[in-house]
Amino acid sequence: MRRSRAVALGVLALAAVGGAGFATAGLGGGHGSGSSGGPKVPATASVERTTLTETQKVDGTLGYGDTTSLSAASSGGGGGGRGGSGSGGGTITWLPSPGAKIARGEAAYRVNNRPVPLLYGKLPLYRTLKAGVTGSDVLQLERNLAALGYGGFDVDKEYTSATADAVREWQDDMGMDETGQIAPGTVVVAPDEIRVAERRAQVGDRASGPLLTYTGTTRVVTIDLDVKYQRLAKIGATVSIDLPDGGSTKGTISDVGKVATQAKADQPTTVKVTVEVGRRRSLGGYDKAPVEVYLTASRHSSVLAVPVGALVALPGGGYGVQVVSGPSAPVRTVKVDTGVFAQGEVEVTGSDIAEGTKVVVPA
Known part of the structure; x- marks a missing residue:
């Protein structure tokens, strides 16, 4: 029967076997006991062919991973595209609580009782987007508008009058000023849905500097x-x-x-x-x-293994196992070479060791 085992690296034979005795480890084997008048039959386990996995x-x-700071008067911060752009000026009138999750199109906070919504992307809003502007930031905005259910424009890098119409409709639905333009500070940009980690400002503060930190969800x-x-x-x-x-x-x-x-x-x-x-x-x-x-x-595949507790320290050095050939046969000690140790088992090789061999384990 094949099974996979795992253990931390650095497990030493010394930890498995104390002096010349047995370690307390291993799998259950064929346990038995003799009659009240006869010799006690030792507990045994079979040598298995298995896969042993070493781990660290x-x-x-x-x-929730690393935190990113969201600043009101910033056009982006943090590394790896995880910065947010926010609103500068005005008074904070609402902030989400720690643990709150904010998705695309939802308010990240409010300034002068106007929402500053979250949009998905990697580019911070570094300029005003309006009719006639072209670029990757326009494409990012139009993808967000389309995902929010607004249409009537081509999703491309050109901010047209049709894009402006869709922006006005979205601004109206959000309760924002209907300008048909997106100016820096009017939206927050993050790669995906965010989770508020900590507030850095309070309602009533000026909307400048760090407002909160966030993580992924x-x-x-x-x-x-x-x-x-x-x-x-x-x-x-x-x-x-x-x-x-x-x-x-x-x-x-x-x-x-x-x-x-x-x-x-x-x-x-x-x-x-x-x-x-x-x-x-x-x-x-x-x-x-x-x-x-x-x-x-x-990973060590198709190796012979026994419970670590089956090992005995030999007087001349090295290790052996006690082999049981049959119910009435004497127990004999067989020298083995040990390989990898892995969570209660150890790889063994030896001339008298084969799959299915019965070895003594501590009861």
Whole structure:
């Protein structure tokens, strides 16, 4: 029977076997007991042919990823296209609460009781868009208008009178000034739906400077990964995640940072790794919580393995297992060479070891 096992790298034989005795680990085998008057039959397990997987355990944080600051008097901020453009001047009359999610076309905040809606894109609004203007920012606006259900114009890089008509209709529906133009500060631009992380201003403040921070809306695991393990972090690779409540789930590495940083002189240099979580229902209500992530280091296919507890330390050095040939046959110790250790099992080779061989394990 094939099974896959995983464990953190660096599991040593010394940790598996104490002195000349047994370790407390392993799988259940064929357990038995002798009659009240006869010798006790040892508990056994069969040598299996299986796949052992080595992993490296690292610390991660379950949350909504990096935060980005949204500023009222800014034409964009933050790296990687995650900055927002906002409104400068006026008085803040409404701000969303932390945890609120804001989608395309919804107000990110209000100034002078006028909404400043969210549009999706990568280009900040750096100039006034009006009839006669052309460029990628026009295309970005028209794609948003089309997604919001407005039409009558070609979705291209030209801001025509038809585009202006659609903008006026949208502004009217939103309760904005019906100018037919989009000026810097009248919309917020972000790549996708956002989730408010923290307020940086209060209702009644002047609409200038940082107003709030936001994240994406999907929970992810972020890892500040020691660069010595960077080779283990491959985009698309599957990882296991241990959750604070004792449960576990699977995830997929979606991004590996290209910039290494060192927070303090006595701390390791790290790169940021992002893991998307597959079964999000398994995450419960955690907003931000520490988790343990297991990165796959290597897989050893079709190897012979026994429970780690089956190993005995030999007087002359090395390890062996106690082989049981039959109910009445004497137990004999057979020297083995050990390979990879993986969560309760260890790869073994030896002239007297074959698949199905019965070995003694601690009861």
